[in-house]
Amino acid sequence: MTPRQRLWLFAAGLAGLIACYLWAFTGLPGFGHYPGPYGPAILKHVIAQTNATGVVSAVNFEYRGFDTVGEEFILFTAAAGMSVVLRRLRGEREGQGSPADDAASRPVPATSSAIRVVTLLLVGPTAIIGWWLATHAQANPSGGFQGGVILATALFLVYLSGEFIVFRRLSPVALLDAAEAVGAGGFAAVGVTAVALSLPYLYNYLPLGTIPGAVSSSGTIALVSFLVGIEVAAAFVLIIGELLGQTLLRGGGRGGRQGGGRGGRQRVRSG
């Protein structure tokens, strides 16, 4: 096949694609008009069925709860995989080619007072917002995923303020591992409990409360969202902590990393 023939073949294919693409566009519903029966049906029944005014959470954690279990385990697997890949093998030594952020001679910039003050002031509000988002999925357009990431952000602010030791003390690896397992396993366990009660998997078997949108309403939706929040927060702190290593410790040279083994370098430098 000569280049010229190939060009013709490509042009024919491209023309066909453009034609079909434009044709497909003519059949689309109008912008912002949802033609399916699923959305209106859920909007009509969601509050009566679940007592949750956060309709998105009701869909995520109840109607499509099985999807969400899968999504949650994606993050769980990612965090676990990260720990495995970045672990320190027996006899492994960091040689000449060790990354710049681990170099012994690396100058560690002092944290400016402005950053320290601002980040430390932000830690409290950030943690409260994260907690609120994770626990109010039944009432608001929020949920465990968003709340969990923001909770983790509160810990990163501690790190950013230069308090690496505090960051480590607040996030011991064993506790994070446990929290991640409880979060991910708890979600699955809520589903299995329904099966044990001879109900469908992830059936909402808890009392729904009397006031729609109250914190105590919506049964398993609120519980599952909270568990997801714990799992996501723990997974993010684990992943980031894995990458952070002891970068800032180099400068201070105080104490070794607790918890041992996983990705952390055990060398302790005196500053």
Add this chain to the structure above:
Amino acid sequence: MTPNAVMDVLQVTVLVLVAAGATLVVRTRDRVRLVLVLSVYGMLLSILFFAFQAPDVTLSELAVGAIALPLILLLTIAKVRKPE
């Protein structure tokens, strides 16, 4: 202007901004700068979702796209960079 017209203008504006932001992300070559541009792009995307009335996706995109992903990328770049 009616509320609908305001909404239309907002949606079109944000769509154009997102397209421009995406182009900028692809065009940026320096890795560290790329991460910062990506973070701004995540912010634009979350505004897009807000303009299209999806506040829950807005929160997710804001937390993951504007904070978590750039943070992970920055740390990874710091890890793999050789000492100068």
